[in-house]
Amino acid sequence: MAPPKKSALPKPLPDGFILTDTEKKKWRLGRVIGQGGFGLIYLASPHVDRPVAADTDFVIKLEYHDNGPLFSELKFYQRAAKPESMRKWTRSRKLDFLGIPTYWGSGLAEYNNLRYRFMAMDRLGTDLQKFLESNAGRMKKATVLQLGQELVDVLEYIHENEYVHADIKAANLMQGHRDPDQIYLADYGLSYRYCPDGHHKEYKESPKKGHNGTMEYTSLDAHKGVDPSRRGDLQILGFCLLHWLCGSLPWDKVLKYPAHVQEAKTKLMDNLPDSVKQLSVSRESSTDEVAAFLLYVKTLNYQEKPNYQHLKDLLSRAVRGRLDFSRPEGPAAVSSTRGQDPGTREKQNVGRAGRARGAKAPVRDEEQDDGMRSKPVLAQYRRGPPSQKEEVLHEVGRSLRPRRGPVTYVDDSDEEQEEEEDDEEDEARPRAIAACYLRGPPIGPRSQSKQV
Ligand SMILES: Nc1ncnc2c1ncn2[C@@H]1O[C@H](COP(=O)(O)OP(=O)(O)OP(=O)(O)O)[C@@H](O)[C@H]1O
Numbered sequence: 144m145a146p147p148k149k150s151a152l153p154k155p156l157p158d159g160f161i162l163t164d165t166e167k168k169k170w171r172l173g174r175v176i177g178q179g180g181f182g183l184i185y186l187a188s189p190h191v192d193r194p195v196a197a198d199t200d201f202v203i204k205l206e207y208h209d210n211g212p213l214f215s216e217l218k219f220y221q222r223a224a225k226p227e228s229m230r231k232w233t234r235s236r237k238l239d240f241l242g243i244p245t246y247w248g249s250g251l252a253e254y255n256n257l258r259y260r261f262m263a264m265d266r267l268g269t270d271l272q273k274f275l276e277s278n279a280g281r282m283k284k285a286t287v288l289q290l291g292q293e294l295v296d297v298l299e300y301i302h303e304n305e306y307v308h309a310d311i312k313a314a315n316l317m318q319g320h321r322d323p324d325q326i327y328l329a330d331y332g333l334s335y336r337y338c339p340d341g342h343h344k345e346y347k348e349s350p351k352k353g354h355n356g357t358m359e360y361t362s363l364d365a366h367k368g369v370d371p372s373r374r375g376d377l378q379i380l381g382f383c384l385l386h387w388l389c390g391s392l393p394w395d396k397v398l399k400y401p402a403h404v405q406e407a408k409t410k411l412m413d414n415l416p417d418s419v420k421q422l423s424v425s426r427e428s429s430t431d432e433v434a435a436f437l438l439y440v441k442t443l444n445y446q447e448k449p450n451y452q453h454l455k456d457l458l459s460r461a462v463r464g465r466l467d468f469s470r471p472e473g474p475a476a477v478s479s480t481r482g483q484d485p486g487t488r489e490k491q492n493v494g495r496a497g498r499a500r501g502a503k504a505p506v507r508d509e510e511q512d513d514g515m516r517s518k519p520v521l522a523q524y525r526r527g528p529p530s531q532k533e534e535v536l537h538e539v540g541r542s543l544r545p546r547r548g549p550v551t552y553v554d555d556s557d558e559e560q561e562e563e564e565d566d567e568e569d570e571a572r573p574r575a576i577a578a579c580y581l582r583g584p585p586i587g588p589r590s591q592s593k594q595v
């Protein structure tokens with residue numbers, strides 16, 4: 144009998160299903176509490192003899208075994224986020240907390256002729272995009288600066304462990320399940336090993352890979368198709384901080400035109416610090432610190448190690464204490480983000496060519512653009528099988544938000560090296576990308592001079 148036809152989102156496994164990880168540890172599945180473009184998030188428990196408690200501290204992320212992002216995420220956790228190594232780092236740096244979720248195990252499973260990959264990890268709480276959506280896209284300045292400092296700590300740790308995240312944004316920042324003051328950087332599905340075994344990738348512009356990442360925040364390097372690096376992560380973070388402070392970004396209205404976004408970001412970076420300072424919506428929410436942050440990031444060479452302490456110093460200004468996600472004072476920014484459904488926002492994330500390639504973000508005639516960010520994504524641009532996704536959404540309730548759609552995946556350039564390490568995973572390796580999914584050349588002018 145032919146195996147059932149697959150779509151990107153896995154056919155759910157039944158409640159109570161028992162999974163065995165590579166360490167022979169068993170995990171019991173509870174209910175589904177989230178879904179992404181490729182996978183489902185289940186409550187889970189290592190106590191397999193009883194139903195999973197509603198307040199369990201664990202979740203399992205489940206995807207079809209050859210889908211891809213989970214494979215990539217797993218590699219990140221296995222190489223870079225070992226609990227012992229994080230503990231050591233936290234102690235040596237005298238940090239109270241490091242916002243990277245703990246990985247508890249992973250494995251493969253089979254059910255009804257379908258093969259799955261799973262990963263057990265810390266359960267997390269609400270993502271920060273939800274706060275932004277109820278606060279006109281803004282956060283209080285003290286909160287923004289504090290988040291910025293905490294994220295610099297997280298980035299320093301992952302950068303020192305040969306990885307960059309490459310997709311920092313509020314939707315990937317989640318509160319702790321037990322402690323809402325602990326903020327975790329989640330979703331390492333697009334993380335990239337920029338410095339395998341201490342050898343930094345070379346600077347190389349590649350039009351075929353241009354404009355990858357989440358369009359609002361992706362770095363200028365990514366716009367040019369350059370592999371992600373440390374300075375790119377910091378530039379993405381700078382754009383996020385600016386967005387959270389102001390509620391909007393200068394390129395909000397042209398997000399469907401990657402070349403225009405690139406142009407607007409180049410202009411902003413070329414005219415620092417004034418270009419950022421003038422975006423302040425009020426004195427209380429002045430953007431001076433973010434201007435200084437981005438100005439420093441601009442000085443970094445592609446392979447240069449940032450001075451993380453200096454970056455934190457630039458953001459420090461009475462920013463200790465509890466995080467306050469209430470609505471900031473002052474005028475609401477004129478933001479085209481407001482009112483836009485999160486699904487539409489997420490469709491602007493086009494993934495990384497060569498790793499998570501897929502349908503390109505929709506590009507339409509310019510004449511048609513009259514603030515199109517608030518318009519729904521056209522049906523033909525929606526990735527994945529809407530019917531199945533909608534079914535699952537109904538089952539699991541309103542907390543679920545569709546994010547990126549399915550893309551065919553190819554592993555990063557570490558393939559040969561990984562082969563040695565992953566003998567037992569060989570069979571599970573994601574398939575090579577089909578030619579029909581390769582992204583075409585970027586649209587629009589490429590007028591920038593090289594910046595290495
Ligand atoms: N560790 C976790 N604990 C609790 N909920 C989680 C956890 N990780 C993810 N979620 C929830 O599940 C949803 C899907 O997460 P997931 O990381 O699979 O997908 P995504 O990042 O939204 O999209 P994609 O899979 O396309 O990258 C998230 O929106 C979040 O609400």
